[in-house]
Amino acid sequence: MAAGLAAGAVLGWVLDSWLGTKPWLLVAGFFLGGAAGILNVYRTARRMNADAEGGRDGPPAGDGR
DSSP states (O other): HHHHHHHHHHHHHHHHHHOOOTTHHHHHHHHHHHHHHHHHHHHHHHHHHHHHTTSTTHHHOOOOO
16 A cells, blocks of 8 residues: 555655646655555455465465456
């Protein structure tokens, strides 16, 4: 989750510097990175839950979702 926040913030900062839109793309990148991090945590939790229940109610662990 922290990696998503950091990547979004850095990308937003770089784009802000390049386009001169400070601080709007930094803020947008921060929130989009946070959303991506939360989505990754959710997917990991679903996969771990499916593995603990014997593979029911979720995709197999190795399918990349």
